[in-house]
Amino acid sequence: MIAIDGQRLLGRIRELGAVGRDSEGRLIRLAASDTDRQGRDLFVGWLRQAALDVAIDRVGNIFGIWQSPENTGQAPLLIGSHIDTVIDAGIYDGCYGVLAGLEVIETLKASGFSPSRPVAVAAFTNEEGVRYTPDMMGSLVHAGGVSAETVLAAVGTDGSVLGQELARIGYAGDREPGFLKPHAYLELHIEQGPVLEREGLPIGAVENLQGISWQRVTIDGVANHAGTTPMSMRNDAGHAAARVITFLLDRTKASNAPTVATVGTIRFEPNAINVIPSRAVFTIDLRDPDERRLQAAEAALAAYLELAATENVTISVEQLARFEPVIFDLGIVERIEAAARTRGLGVRRMTSGAGHDAQMLARIAPAAMIFVPSADGISHNPREHTDDAELVAGANILLDVAAQLAK
Amino acid sequence: MIAIDGQRLLGRIRELGAVGRDSEGRLIRLAASDTDRQGRDLFVGWLRQAALDVAIDRVGNIFGIWQSPENTGQAPLLIGSHIDTVIDAGIYDGCYGVLAGLEVIETLKASGFSPSRPVAVAAFTNEEGVRYTPDMMGSLVHAGGVSAETVLAAVGTDGSVLGQELARIGYAGDREPGFLKPHAYLELHIEQGPVLEREGLPIGAVENLQGISWQRVTIDGVANHAGTTPMSMRNDAGHAAARVITFLLDRTKASNAPTVATVGTIRFEPNAINVIPSRAVFTIDLRDPDERRLQAAEAALAAYLELAATENVTISVEQLARFEPVIFDLGIVERIEAAARTRGLGVRRMTSGAGHDAQMLARIAPAAMIFVPSADGISHNPREHTDDAELVAGANILLDVAAQLAK
Numbered sequence: 001m002i003a004i005d006g007q008r009l010l011g012r013i014r015e016l017g018a019v020g021r022d023s024e025g026r027l028i029r030l031a032a033s034d035t036d037r038q039g040r041d042l043f044v045g046w047l048r049q050a051a052l053d054v055a056i057d058r059v060g061n062i063f064g065i066w067q068s069p070e071n072t073g074q075a076p077l078l079i080g081s082h083i084d085t086v087i088d089a090g091i092y093d094g095c096y097g098v099l100a101g102l103e104v105i106e107t108l109k110a111s112g113f114s115p116s117r118p119v120a121v122a123a124f125t126n127e128e129g130v131r132y133t134p135d136m137m138g139s140l141v142h143a144g145g146v147s148a149e150t151v152l153a154a155v156g157t158d159g160s161v162l163g164q165e166l167a168r169i170g171y172a173g174d175r176e177p178g179f180l181k182p183h184a185y186l187e188l189h190i191e192q193g194p195v196l197e198r199e200g201l202p203i204g205a206v207e208n209l210q211g212i213s214w215q216r217v218t219i220d221g222v223a224n225h226a227g228t229t230p231m232s233m234r235n236d237a238g239h240a241a242a243r244v245i246t247f248l249l250d251r252t253k254a255s256n257a258p259t260v261a262t263v264g265t266i267r268f269e270p271n272a273i274n275v276i277p278s279r280a281v282f283t284i285d286l287r288d289p290d291e292r293r294l295q296a297a298e299a300a301l302a303a304y305l306e307l308a309a310t311e312n313v314t315i316s317v318e319q320l321a322r323f324e325p326v327i328f329d330l331g332i333v334e335r336i337e338a339a340a341r342t343r344g345l346g347v348r349r350m351t352s353g354a355g356h357d358a359q360m361l362a363r364i365a366p367a368a369m370i371f372v373p374s375a376d377g378i379s380h381n382p383r384e385h386t387d388d389a390e391l392v393a394g395a396n397i398l399l400d401v402a403a404q405l406a407k
Numbered sequence: 408m409i410a411i412d413g414q415r416l417l418g419r420i421r422e423l424g425a426v427g428r429d430s431e432g433r434l435i436r437l438a439a440s441d442t443d444r445q446g447r448d449l450f451v452g453w454l455r456q457a458a459l460d461v462a463i464d465r466v467g468n469i470f471g472i473w474q475s476p477e478n479t480g481q482a483p484l485l486i487g488s489h490i491d492t493v494i495d496a497g498i499y500d501g502c503y504g505v506l507a508g509l510e511v512i513e514t515l516k517a518s519g520f521s522p523s524r525p526v527a528v529a530a531f532t533n534e535e536g537v538r539y540t541p542d543m544m545g546s547l548v549h550a551g552g553v554s555a556e557t558v559l560a561a562v563g564t565d566g567s568v569l570g571q572e573l574a575r576i577g578y579a580g581d582r583e584p585g586f587l588k589p590h591a592y593l594e595l596h597i598e599q600g601p602v603l604e605r606e607g608l609p610i611g612a613v614e615n616l617q618g619i620s621w622q623r624v625t626i627d628g629v630a631n632h633a634g635t636t637p638m639s640m641r642n643d644a645g646h647a648a649a650r651v652i653t654f655l656l657d658r659t660k661a662s663n664a665p666t667v668a669t670v671g672t673i674r675f676e677p678n679a680i681n682v683i684p685s686r687a688v689f690t691i692d693l694r695d696p697d698e699r700r701l702q703a704a705e706a707a708l709a710a711y712l713e714l715a716a717t718e719n720v721t722i723s724v725e726q727l728a729r730f731e732p733v734i735f736d737l738g739i740v741e742r743i744e745a746a747a748r749t750r751g752l753g754v755r756r757m758t759s760g761a762g763h764d765a766q767m768l769a770r771i772a773p774a775a776m777i778f779v780p781s782a783d784g785i786s787h788n789p790r791e792h793t794d795d796a797e798l799v800a801g802a803n804i805l806l807d808v809a810a811q812l813a814k
Contacts, residue, residue, distance in 0.1 A: 238671070239653075260633065260637065264679050264682050268671065274692050283680040377635060380682075
């Protein structure tokens with residue numbers, strides 16, 4: 001049984017993780033920034049060292065393609081993820097999957113494996129969505145979900161324009177987005193959640209990905225003096241907000257369904273200790289792997305908001321994002337499970353709670369994901385950690401499944 | 408029946424209200440600032456025009472004293488309030504009471520009234536507490552509640568030291584705080600609440616002042632990914648905060664007691680849409696005219712916080728301020744009611760929901776307050792408004808009661 005070169009993979013993860021550190025040591029490689037260029041340059045250098053064909057499309061997606069005259073007409077197996085990061089990131093999110101994809105190709109090449117179709121590794125532009133909206137941008141364009149022109153005109157939080165920034169850093173490529181039509185898509189990723197660690201399992205076979213509903217709720221009441229306004233004469237936007245949040249989170253927690261609900265941001269106006277809030281604004285993050293259940297949660301929230309709006313406040317809701325759940329390819333999921341068992345590794349089917357490039361690629365090809373454990377479930381944080389042995393084990397499962405799909 | 412000069416009073420309120428406007432037209436006369444000096448200079452000028460003895464104590468409290476060789480040994484009747492303001496203030500809060508006090512003295516003098524005791528008007532330093540803590544500072548010092556040295560060392564939100572600022576603006580006086588021991592204390596003020604307007608009454612005889620309990624609650628949980636952390640594995644500080652707020656405000660609203668509860672400020676950390684809050688910090692403003700009921704509300708909150716703290720979060724509480732309720736002098740309250748009826752003005756006894764200098768003076772002398780209506784209950788806001796006729800009516804009640812107490 002062939003195996004990837006663990007030291008090479010781990011060394012590259014660390015080398016890439018050292019690129020883009022600010023003066024406080026924080027890892028920041030926002031999409032199409034100067035530090036993103038440094039990370040891209042390092043990755044492309046490794047692609048060329050591995051003698052892969054490098055292709056860059058107009059939205060900056062990078063592909064390293066291993067093909068031969070015999071198989072170049074076939075739809076390739078694509079392995080991908082992203083190398084952009086959030087602010088003050090860990091070193092594994094995205095990068096692990098991209099570098100493991102490269103590692104798998106190099107291992108297969110070195111082993112004398114002769115694939116019936118090309119095998120390619122992709123680093124998709126702006127998965128994180130921190131600088132430009134929406135997230136998973138490069139893979140969304142690749143899957144045809146939005147035009148290249150639209151995203152190239154995206155204006156960043158810093159006022160920059162993505163198309164100009166890609167040109168500036170030398171990654172506005174000439175390939176038409178979507179040029180590479182995959183036979184299948186694989187993505188290896190850290191779990192970014194606590195499930196595998198809690199259950200002591202090294203491998204997750206990701207069978208689906210939660211649907212996401214992001215909403216911003218704005219409640220308007222009337223500011224008044226906290227001491228002189230009787231409770232019965234108040235239009236307290238903060239009180240209404242607390243009730244809505246309590247309702248939603250209590251309901252979700254009590255349901256015992258896989259639905260998750262989070263209120264991560266809130267602000268009151270005028271935000272003074274002795275003034276009744278005239279306005280409360282908060283966000284709701286609702287997720288569920290089942291579209292009907294997600295819709296039921298949205299409907300329950302909407303019904304409660306209508307009820308709350310009768311109590312002397314007005315409520316408006318803005319939908320910030322909405323993605324339907326994604327069902328991954330059962331055949332690939334079963335191959336992941338079988339590969340784990342063959343290597344004696346514990347495995348379970350699971351749901352991805354976070355969004356990934358795989359959900360976009362699933363629109364155009366059979367796709368699935370492999371998860372490895374995240375210590376304490378932490379991600380988007382310098383404390384993001386997965387043990388070396390687990391990183392190597394996950395890459396070997398990727399190797400096994402890729403070899404099957406490219407045979 | 409003598410009456411105050413309404414045009415003179417209204418003109419002075421407007422003239423003082425024009426002092427301290429910033430480039431956007433906002434009224435800002437924070438304690439011991441340059442604009443406060445301008446307001447003080449205008450007021451002292453009027454005191455001198457009225458031929459009153461001007462005395463300034465070491466914490467900047469200003470007194471205009473009308474006394475004669477015959478009554479100078481008697482304890483004076485004191486009428487007071489403040490002329491410092493909040494940021495973006497209205498023109499009535501405090502200033503109305505001070506200028507009406509001056510107006511009453513001038514009217515009594517001009518009428519040939521011969522008081523048996525001195526009559527004085529006071530403008531107390533830093534009632535608002537915006538720049539320096541605590542609020543009602545000057546009257547607190549006057550009543551012996553804190554030493555002059557302590558408050559002169561107070562460091563402001565802008566890093567300034569009160570004692571230095573008073574010296575700089577020329578209002579670090581030479582009189583020892585508390586030098587004037589009043590026979591009785593009167594304060595006329597806008598209601599800053601909706602009760603008089605709602606009931607169509609021009610005069611409030613303020614019989615007591617609510618006790619105040621200000622607390623800051625900090626709830627610590629664990630930040631985690633909103634998509635990947637099952638509801639059962641969360642330590643959601645925001646969820647716990649919403650429950651506490653809902654409990655407290657629902658309980659207070661349902662009680663039908665005069666207790667009022669306000670949560671005016673809140674913040675989450677890290678405050679990201681897709682991250683479970685690791686920390687929620689919010690403030691609670693609890694008020695009640697009855698000390699036992701206020702303590703019961705505090706106890707109910709504390710019991711609920713203990714309950715909430717069992718749910719995977721830790722909760723800490725900081726007491727920011729605590730004042731017991733104040734009972735004003737019944738004899739003076741009855742005089743206010745009688746004076747209103749004599750003038751044919753509707754009157755009701757009421758509770759002050761806000762803090763006032765009168766609550767400090769009540770520690771050392773019989774004291775009470777007169778309220779006039781606030782349009783829409785609004786105060787601490789440029790929209791603060793009381794009709795001219797109501798302002799004049801309130802000042803005439805002050806005149807009548809002052810004449811009785813100084814006879």
